[in-house]
Every structure is written in C-alpha cells, then in structure tokens.
Amino acid sequence: MKALIYKKYGSPSQLQLIDVERPIPKANDLLVKVCATSLNKADWLSLTGETLLIRLAVGGPFSPKHAILGADVAGQVEAVGSAVTQFKPGDEVFGDLSAHSFGSLAEYACAPASAFAPKPSSLSCQEAAAMPMAGVTALQGLRDKGNVRSGQRVLINGASGGVGTFAVQIAKAFGAEVTAVCSTRNVDMVRSLGADHVIDYTKEDFTRVAERYDLIFAANGDLSLSAYRRLLAPRGTCVIGGGSMSQIFAGILRGPLSSAFSGKKIRSLMAKPNQTDLMTLSELVATQHVRPVIDRCYPFSDTPDAFRYLGEGHARGKVVIEVAADALTFPKNLGSTK
Secondary structure (H helix, E strand, C coil), X not given: CEEEECCCCXXXXXXXXXXXXXXXXXXXXXXXXXXXXXXXXXXHHHHHCCCHHHHHHHCCCCCXXXXXXXXEEEEEEEEECCCCCCCCCCCEEEEECCCCCCCCCECEEEEEHHHEEECCCCCCHHHHHCCHHHHHHHHHHHHHHCCCCCCCEEEEECCCCHHHHHHHHHHHHCCCEEEEEECHHHHHHHHHCCCCEEEECCCCCHHHCCCCEEEEEECCCCCCHHHHHHHEEEEEEEEECCCCHHHHHHHHHCHHHHHXXXXXXXXXXXXXXXXXXXXHHHHHHHCCCCCXXXXXXXXXXXXXXXXXXXXXXXXXXXXXXXXXXXXXXXXXXXXXXX
C-alpha cells in the first residue's frame, strides 16, 4: 500500500510517499481502507518535534517513534481479526488511532476494534474523519474535567478551531449559556454554531470583561493562569485543553497548586480516546446537536500543504485529507510540491 512517512523531525517537506507492507490485523483488530483523515495539533507536534519535551512525549529524542502520522480516520472495514464480533467487512467506521501508533495517512490503517465506532449515517466520510480527536477532547474537557451543567455560564477561548467548534456545540447540548472567543473573521461562523455571546478578541480584551464564568474551556490561546482565574466565578473551573505550550505546561505543572489555595479550580486535560465517547459524539450528531466544521479538504497529494496551513494556526474547524481519491497517483516525493 501507499503510505506517507517521515524519518526525522522537521517541516512538512520531510513527508514522503513510499510503498509499505499492508498491515495484517491481529485477533482483536480491524483493517480499514482509509477514505479520509483530518489533521490535529498532535500530528503537527509529532511532525515538527519542536522541543525536547514534545519529542519525548510523542516519540523519541532524536527520531520519530511512528513513521506514519494520522490519528483521525474514517473508512470501510476491509478485514477483521478472528476475535472481532462487533464489525464485519464492508462496515463504515470512524476512529482515533492515537493510542495505537497513529497511521491513518495511508491507504489502509490497522488498530484494535475498540478504537473505532460505526460512522454516523448522516455524515460523509470527510465529516466523520473530522470528529474523533477534536470531538472527544471537547467532550471530555467539558463533561469530565469541567462537569458542565445546564444553566452554567461557559466561556470557550479558541472557539473557532478544531476543538473549539465542537466545544461550543457540546456546551450548548448540555444546556449551558456559551460565550465564545474568536477573531473577527470567525464571529458569524461561531454564532451559527449556537454561541449565545461572541467576543472578538481583536476588538475587546475579554480578560477584562465584568462577567464571571462557572466554566472556562481553553481550547486555544496563550493566557496566564491568573488571567483565567480572574474570569472564574467563585468555585468555578478552568480546563486547559489546548493552546500554546506555555499555557498547557502551566496547567499541568501549576494548576493543581493554584487550585489548592482557592475555590477556583485549574485543571489540565489529556484526552483519552475510547469507543464509548465516539458513540456519544454519534448520538449528538444524530440529535442534531453537533456537526463537524471543515475549513478545507485537501487531496492526499497535497498533504504537505495541508500541514503548512494547519501550522499557520488560523484554521476554522478542521483540515481534512481525502486519502482514497488519488492515493494511487500520489507523487513519489512530496518535498518538492508547491
């Protein structure tokens, strides 16, 4: 099969297309013919290996641990392992491979059946591929870490990104009053997702507003913990689910200490992919509470350009790669494309 590989950390020019052996499913595995995948910050960090801490987290200090990137996947089951009873060949599925060596930037991907769920029938494969990592991150951040409840005032910083667009919709599905923070060009889009209030951070310093929030979900941004704490209502919770590395590490290292001396809680999120939460996302889609937002779809041959666009940090919703359409005509070396 054809697969995109990289052998060292660096720019999207490191990506190359080669022929590799098609994986053979083990007893509990599915072999899936990939229709589409979408890119996440985890893919970008794994590709670039910007700092030693990131390299240790995603691979090794000198070279990547996984040669094929891609966590999100949507496609059709090609074969099942001997112990699999939930799925059969021909089933349409979507899933998150990040706990199982990644690998969706290829014609076929293989992982335990527990990494997949049936694809929502109302979604295209491109839309389904946009959901797993970002959708589960938003769900776990709001529901599990934030304990979101009906009637709460919820602030979502980074509301127009991959995780943020899901967070706005999921918070509304739980009955919260949602304030979304984004830039000017994204105001109308975020409002269309159901946000009750939208703050354009290019025109207003949202850290200085008078409102106080029961729950803050930091899907993006680069704020100090003290700025988030100031925005919280008494006994409120801030969940750090993304953003700059300084923001993320502050949440991990200083969040527990900060929470110990105040009724306001700062929690960091490390999302854990699982089939149950994929099914929950499917239910939210079926009840029309959630729909994926796709900024751009790229053909497989333009994957380096997709990574470059993602790396600029201005994507609205998700960046999707259509794998099946042109995989067989993919050029040998992507380093020279555009």
